Amino acid sequence: MARLGLLLLLSLMQSQAHALINLLVYDYPPLVETHQDTEPTGQVVDLIKPLFKRAEVPYQFVKQPLRRALHQTSQQRDYCAFPVARTQQREANFKWIGPIAITRHSFYSTSDNPIQLVTLNDAKELTIGVFAGSGVSKYLKDNRFKIYETSSIQQGMQMLKHRRIDLWVTEAQATKELANYGMTNLNSNLSFYTSISFMACNRDLPEKIHRALTTELSHMHRSGETQALLHVGF
Amino acid sequence: MWQIAKLYAFMLIAAFSLMLGVSAESKPPLPQTIDILIDTEFVHSTLSPNEQRAELNWFHNAGSPYAGMTIHVVSEDIPTHRYESDVLAKAFYDLTGIHVIHEITKEDDVVRKLQVQMELGTHIYDAYVNDTDFIGTHSRYKKTLPISTMINTQWRDITLPSLDLADFIGLDFAKGVDGTLYQLPTQQFANLYWYRHDWFTDPSLKRRFKQYFGYELGVPQNWAAYEDIAHFFTNIVEKIDGQRVWGHMDYGFFEPSLGWRISDSWLSLAGANDRQYQADNDYAEYHGVSDWGIRVKGCHPVGASVSRGGSLDSPAAVYAVNSYINWLYEYAPPNAVNQTFSSSTESLSTGNIAQQIFWYTAFIPKVLTEALLDDDGLPVWRVAPTPRGKYWQVGMKSGYQDISGWTFMTSTPPKNSEAAWLYAQFVVSKTVSMAKFLHGFTPIRQSDLQSDYLLKNAHRWGGLLEFYNSDARNHWSPTGLSVPDYAALSSAWWQHIGPLVGGRVDASEAMSQLAADMDERLETIGQNTNITCQPILNRKTPNEHWLNQTGAPWPEQKQQPQPVTLTYQEALSIWRD
Structure with a gap:
């Protein structure tokens, strides 16, 4: 009975403060690295955790592929997803919090497949592997590049290794993370696309929570605290 | 014939190099590169081939201290910028050895990236192709390099002697409150x-x-x-x-693009505002209602709603969106x-x-x-x-009129801005500008518009040349100085027009809510003490106070005008006159 009372009290306290927000994340190193049994890590996670703590908004992480994460976030009130490219197409579908990362993407090839690129246009004849649903994937598609979308980094690395794609696209300083997938012989060819990531939240996210988070993030940006975390791969 | 033979020889070498997988780094000697560019890409120009050679050689020499650098620039997605990104960036590399990553993205994305660099002071791009609709912002925030100052100081030695600023037809729209040039036009439509x-x-x-x-x-x-x-x-x-x-x-x-449908002067076309501010007058003295229905008093925006002297929710504005x-x-x-x-x-x-x-x-x-x-x-x-x-x-x-100009932030490292300034000048140079026009039809130079080649071919473009060769081009204008912070204000448009399109509110409600939102945002911008000519809102008064005065906001006009049509030639005479 005492335990039930405590739960009720906690629940009441929570409802008076803020509702629990489900933060949907996917594996996207170095911004987010998901793990089997522990909380995700990564540069954006290092920014998000203190942000929610200081804004006093309770949260829990839930691992989910990006496309499904965006769909669920658009449908359910207390859901947010990150990192997300804030495209013109998506703009009206979510409430946004950010920026939470500024990243520059590069093409990578294996060292036994030397490819020299001067401008982005030089890659038009090549097959490019890219993470499905990402902003850079959309960018390359819109610009009529030959792309192959993969659902995981492992899949992309395997395809690169076996020459089913010529280039893999990821953040300009992701080689350390790619080494975790057994890829140590990569050449960075050309940094070509800059992306600003945001957190996308359901449009009905209470205004009070949205304001608390954006105000706190703005404070963190102004104080310079987020500079190192925000600016990745330049 | 010799030129064609040279071109084929180069193409053969290029094809062979491609097979070896070393295409991009294999280049013919500079004089040959220049000749190929003039003979194959920059065929039409107001400069003679020798003058073109001199310009391209200048870029080679001026760019040599920056050879090997990679610079990042960004612009919206229209054919002109695709030509710059796909063709001119490569030509510039061949001349200077400077890699240019010219990103093409949605306009909304360009604006957000610029906004983030301005607000956080974080270096993202080395230059932006930014609409001069932002001139009210650049002029007030002082986070943008003043081009007219830079070319006489730090950029003096890297400014193209034949740049000829007076030849740019859109220059006045890229000047701030004090007449300083903040953006160099690279296309306009x-x-x-x-x-x-x-x-x-x-x-x-x-x-x-x-x-x-x-x-x-x-x-x-x-x-x-x-x-x-x-x-x-x-x-x-x-x-x-x-x-x-x-x-x-x-x-x-x-x-977001729904907002541009109305914010790109639709209310002005309805007649919601006062007579146009003329660039040769002193803006600091201007009093009246200008773009976006914002009233300005001595360079300070004082309100958008009729209750504060603006016209954003005036009868003319409601009529404008109702018609839409x-x-x-x-x-x-x-x-x-x-x-x-x-x-x-x-x-x-x-x-x-x-x-x-x-x-x-x-x-x-x-x-x-x-x-x-x-x-x-x-x-x-x-x-x-x-x-x-x-x-x-x-x-x-x-x-x-949409005019996009090369825009440089104070938060960009100077050497990156310098290399980007060279690229910016290259894509607007007289060697390049006519070829660029023929790909995108967005003229920037008076000399091109009056060239024999374009005039002879004017009938191919359905009246475009007639427009740009008339004074009308000065009366089709971008968003002006009355908008103090474009990025902070522009989202209000689509957010309030959307419910109107969806039928959730009527035109009067939509414009009234938009005007109130705009006033609130203006007030927030006005709290920033670091900007010049900041918004200082008028006190609210009953709408009748302003509607009964001379000028905008205009009172309701119930009478419907008689429809008027003209023949095409008669219509063109409006531009000519």
């Missing part, structure tokens, strides 16, 4: 009236129109005539050669409401639209398609002066 000249001159269609409406089918001069013509093609003619035709095209999808909504639902194809700024442009190329009141000339490449060319390969369409709404008076703004 106007929002004009577009129509099917072949249908409008077809005797049987003309006869039917006159029988029904009692006046000639022709280029509409006001919204009353535009509406009649829209009704005629959509509901009376219905089919031409068996194909369903429409008297109007527009877009209404709920996303009514025409969208009554005369445009049913799918228009689900179209965006970009996707709606595809509709004209299918050949079933009779006219479009709000059409950007940047999309000329999309209407030079087979369906819209006659047997001689000439366009069956024309562009003409935009019809005006019933509140419009002589001296008011006549339309919108």
Whole structure:
């Protein structure tokens, strides 16, 4: 009975403060690295955790592929997803919090497949592997590049290794993370696309929570605290 | 013949190099590179080949301290910028050894990236191709390098001697409150009236129109005539050669580009504002209602709502958006409401639209398609002066013009800005500018517009040259200095017009909510003590106080004007005069 009372009290306290927000994340190193049994890590996670703590908004992480994460976030009130490219197409579908990362993407090839690129246009004849649903994937598609979308980094690395794609696209300083997938012989060819990531939240996210988070993030940006975390791969 | 042989030899080398996988780094010697560029890419220019050689050599020499650098620049997605990104960036590398990553993205994304760099002071790009709609922002925030100062100081030795700023037709729109140049125009396009000249001159269609409406089918001069013509093609003619035709095209999808449909001077065309501010007057002395219905007093925005002296929720503004909504639902194809700024442009190329009141000339490449060319390969369409709404008076703004300029932030490392400045000058140089025009039809130089080559070919572009060779180009203007922070204010447009398109509010409610939101945002901007000419809002008064005074906001005008049409030649005389 005492335990039930405590739960009720906690629940009441929570409802008076803020509702629990489900933060949907996917594996996207170095911004987010998901793990089997522990909380995700990564540069954006290092920014998000203190942000929610200081804004006093309770949260829990839930691992989910990006496309499904965006769909669920658009449908359910207390859901947010990150990192997300804030495209013109998506703009009206979510409430946004950010920026939470500024990243520059590069093409990578294996060292036994030397490819020299001067401008982005030089890659038009090549097959490019890219993470499905990402902003850079959309960018390359819109610009009529030959792309192959993969659902995981492992899949992309395997395809690169076996020459089913010529280039893999990821953040300009992701080689350390790619080494975790057994890829140590990569050449960075050309940094070509800059992306600003945001957190996308359901449009009905209470205004009070949205304001608390954006105000706190703005404070963190102004104080310079987020500079190192925000600016990745330049 | 020798030039062609040289070109083939180079192509052979290039193809061979490509097979070896070393294409990009293998380059012919500089003189050969320059000759190939002049002979194959920059064929049309107001400069002689020797003068072009001198310019390109200058870029090579000026760029040598920066060779090996990679710079990142970003612009919106129109054919002109695709040409810069796909062709000119590579040519610039061949001349200078400077890698240019010229990203093409959606306009909204360009704005956000610029906004983040300005607000956080975080270096993201080395230069932005940013609309001069931001001039009120750049002028006030002082986070943008003043080009007119830079070219006489730090950039003196890397400024092209033949840049010839006086030759740029859009320069005045890139100058701030104090006359400082903040942006170097790299392309500009106007929002004009577009129509099917072949249908409008077809005797049987003309006869039917006159029988029904009692006046000639022709280029509409006001919204009353535009509406009649829209009704005629959509509901009376219905089919031409068996194909369903429409008297109007527009877009209404709920996303940021919906805002531009109204914010790009639609209220000015209705006649919501005061007479246009002239660049040769002292802006600090200006009092009146200008772009976005914002009243300005001595360079300070003082409010957008009628209650504060603005015109954003005035009878003229409500009339403007009501006309937009009514025409969208009554005369445009049913799918228009689900179209965006970009996707709606595809509709004209299918050949079933009779006219479009709000059409950007940047999309000329999309209407030079087979369906819209006659047997001689000439366009069956024309562009003409935009019809005006019933509140419009002589001296008011006549339309919108989009001018994009190279823009450099103070937060970019100086060496990166310098290399980017060289690239910016290259893509607007006299060697390049006419070739660029022929790919995107967005002229920037008076010398090109008056060149024999463009004048001889003017009939191929349906009236575009006639517009740009007239004084009208000064009256179709970008968003001006009354908008103090474009990025902070612009989202209000689509967020409030969306519910109107969706039928959740009426035009009066939408504009009243938009005006209140705009005032609130202006007030927030005004709290920033670090900007100049900051908003200082007027106190709220009953609307009658302002509506009863001379000038905008104008009181309600119930009378409907008589529809007026002109022949194409008569309509062009408006530009000539």
